[in-house]
Structure formats: C-alpha cells, structure tokens
Amino acid sequence: DTDDKKALVSKENTAEKKSSPSSASFNVINSIIGSGIIGLPYSLKQAGFPLGILLLILVSYITDYSIILLIKVGNLSGTSTYQSLVNQAFGIVGYVILSILQFLYPFIAMISYNIITGDTLTKVLQRIPGVGPDSILAERHFVIMTITILFTLPLSLYRSVANLGKVSLLSLVLTFGILAIVVVKVATLGPLIPATENAWMFAQPNAIQAVGVMSFAFICHHNSFLIYGSLEEPTISNWSRITHASVIFALFISLLFATCGYVTFTGYTQGDIFENYCRNDNWATVARFLYGITIILTFPIECFVTREVIGNVFFSGNLTTILHITLTVFIVAAATAISLAYDCLGIVLELNGVLSATPLVFIIPAACYLKLSDQPWYHQDSLQSCTILIIGALVMIVGFVMAVMSPQECSHGNDMFYCLPSNVSVHNVSASTYQPVSQSPALSRSTLSNGLK
Numbered sequence: 001d002t003d004d005k006k007a008l009v010s011k012e013n014t015a016e017k018k019s020s021p022s023s024a025s026f027n028v029i030n031s032i033i034g035s036g037i038i039g040l041p042y043s044l045k046q047a048g049f050p051l052g053i054l055l056l057i058l059v060s061y062i063t064d065y066s067i068i069l070l071i072k073v074g075n076l077s078g079t080s081t082y083q084s085l086v087n088q089a090f091g092i093v094g095y096v097i098l099s100i101l102q103f104l105y106p107f108i109a110m111i112s113y114n115i116i117t118g119d120t121l122t123k124v125l126q127r128i129p130g131v132g133p134d135s136i137l138a139e140r141h142f143v144i145m146t147i148t149i150l151f152t153l154p155l156s157l158y159r160s161v162a163n164l165g166k167v168s169l170l171s172l173v174l175t176f177g178i179l180a181i182v183v184v185k186v187a188t189l190g191p192l193i194p195a196t197e198n199a200w201m202f203a204q205p206n207a208i209q210a211v212g213v214m215s216f217a218f219i220c221h222h223n224s225f226l227i228y229g230s231l232e233e234p235t236i237s238n239w240s241r242i243t244h245a246s247v248i249f250a251l252f253i254s255l256l257f258a259t260c261g262y263v264t265f266t267g268y269t270q271g272d273i274f275e276n277y278c279r280n281d282n283w284a285t286v287a288r289f290l291y292g293i294t295i296i297l298t299f300p301i302e303c304f305v306t307r308e309v310i311g312n313v314f315f316s317g318n319l320t321t322i323l324h325i326t327l328t329v330f331i332v333a334a335a336t337a338i339s340l341a342y343d344c345l346g347i348v349l350e351l352n353g354v355l356s357a358t359p360l361v362f363i364i365p366a367a368c369y370l371k372l373s374d375q376p377w378y379h380q381d382s383l384q385s386c387t388i389l390i391i392g393a394l395v396m397i398v399g400f401v402m403a404v405m406s407p408q409e410c411s412h413g414n415d416m417f418y419c420l421p422s423n424v425s426v427h428n429v430s431a432s433t434y435q436p437v438s439q440s441p442a443l444s445r446s447t448l449s450n451g452l453k
Contacts, residue, residue, distance in 0.1 A: 021238060048207065170297060
C-alpha cells in the first residue's frame, strides 16, 4: 500500500506544509458548511419541523462518530486513504465502488458550487446601477467562467490541503455574516409571510428524503484522510478533538440557519433558501454576495478530493507537477462545462445525497469497521456500526425511491408570490411595489416593502 499512501503529493513534495489543529478544524467545518447548508431549511419542511431538528442532530452525531471510526479503522489496517482502506476490507469490487462514489460526490458538489455562484452573483451584480438583465455581468455563463479563471482554478492548483487553512477561516467568517442576515430576516420578514397549514406538524411524509439532504450537507468523509494526513501530529486523540469541535460547531450553525430559514418561510421554503428572498431585498443581496464568496472558497477542497481519487486509481497516487496541473485543469474544466449547460440540479443533488453521501457517511465506514475489527459483536462500536449501517441502507433505498417518485420541483429564477407586483405578471417583476397577499392582512404593500429593506 505504499503507493496509496502518496495520496495527494508526489515523492518530491514530502516536506509539504502541515496543518495545525485549528487549521485542520477550519478545513473540516468548511467542508461541511458548503452548498448543502442552503438546503437545510428545505429539509425541515420535508421532515416536519420538530422531527427535522431531531434528524439533523442525529445525522451530525453519525457524522462525528463515523469520521473518527474511519480514521481508527485506517490506522488499524495500516492504510492512509479511503480507497486503500476499502480495498483492504472488500477487495477490488469495494475499491471501485468507493472510488466512483468518492469521485461523484465532490465532483457534483463542484458543479453545484458553480451553479450557485452564477445564480447568486448575477443577482448581486444586477443591483449595481447601470447593470440590467441584458448586461454581460448579468450573464451567468460569463460570471461562472470569470470566477473559475480568476479564483477557483488558481486555488485548486495548490498541492496541499494545508494551504487552504486561512482560506477556510475566511469562508467561516463570511458564513457568520450570512447567518446574521438570515437571523435578522426571520424577525423583519418572517411576520409578514403567513405560515402555511400544518407548518408545525411533528413529522411529514418526506422525512427520508430530508435525511438525504442533511447527509449531503454534513458529509466530509471524502476529505477526512486528506485533512488527517495534513496534521502536524496525526493521532487519533488529536483527530477526535478536532472532529468533535468541528462537528459541534457545524451543527450549531446548521441548526440556526435551518431553523431561521424555515421559520421565515415555513411551507414556502425552497430547496435553495436564497430563492425565497426577493430580488430587491438589500440584505438578501448582501447574503447572496457573501455566500457566493464562501462557495468560491469551498470549491478547491472538493477539487482536491476528485484529483486524489483519479490520481490513486490511474496513477498510483504519484502525480508529477505537469500531471498535477493537467489533471486539475481537466477536472475544473469538466465541472465548469456541466454547470454552464445546466442551471437547475435539484433532483441531481437530492439523488447525490441518498446515493453518494449516504453510503459515504453511513454505510461504508461502518461496514469497514465490522469487516476489519476483531471486536466481538456485542462491543459498543460493533453495535453502533451495525445500527448505522442498517439506517444508511434504509435511507439509501427508500430515499432513492421517493426522490424518483416525487422529485423536487425547480423554481430556479422565479419570484415568490410575496415578491410580485400588484399590476404586472410574474415575468415582469418591478422593484418598487409588491403584491398584497390574500392569506394575511399583514402583507400590505407598504409593510412588506419595509420588511425587505
């Protein structure tokens, strides 16, 4: 397995920069708080608000437990990459399955990051005086290409994930800004939007799909060996402390974001929470801008993983400088090309959650432990692993069936009813007046306008 241990860098780069515990923690948190966080309010709508909160806590616990379990089993088996661990546990078949999953999840995440960047920043740029819908700055293809060339590609060319510690810290700071705006809007905009019927029911029929969305938001297992290997002192105790702190912090942010987003819009909550805010909402414009920057800064971590998977499968983990650059450019170009062709990946992301994220979070870490550990079946880790594996299998199968039978609708680019003007159609939205909503007398034109500012 010596070749597999050269997971990210070639032999001549063994003296690469290492991560401090705080830097590694920032990378873990940044990996969790990616594009998936904007779907968490929607997951509470799918599951039912009370049950959704409980499921989010459960998914975070399983994430914490399985990340640590993954590294434990890696040390137990003498492997230092996810692929080599599964190869030792389940042979070439397991290795191929994992490699496909571990490539697809971050690659599709990269596509979603580009789409979100194009959608959010074009709306932001249109708020600049003189920039209209026909301006090149309002063209999502131009924005995605520009951001890719100037920012995401250069950041993705780093050889070590340790170099992204400060970038991840900046991303977290921006996330706090976004969170603050979402919290403020629940107080200023929330009372103006009527709660839907059964908004506070304990459970809803689509709870399994909600688990898939939550798994998509919380997964960072595909980065775990990369971040663990970058530590100055890669020990289980250090990794456990980093994981606990990172997951607890990410859970706090996720709970607050999901709760405030859902409480504001209840049953009107969209898969992308920023689609709920009106175009001329000044605070929402700031939040879109900050989130666009956050996504740009998160993109390179996912690129690291896709490059590592390809490097391990086809080049035994040994990438020369030229090969490193070529492979990085190819991966980024492929993700960019797909994101330019499609602007709505709702069903794809949902399927990615149940078919890619769920196996990586629930099934594979538990299965590897049960296969390689010599602990008896009644040991605590064995029982927990078995339980997590069964839950993961159920979520994967049932979630897939439900996602196909009742796919998420794409409302991309459409304004919500409370954003519509009173005298024009949905396709000709004015920024000056708003349509009163019949469900609530509180939604007068003046009060809603005040709530949006």
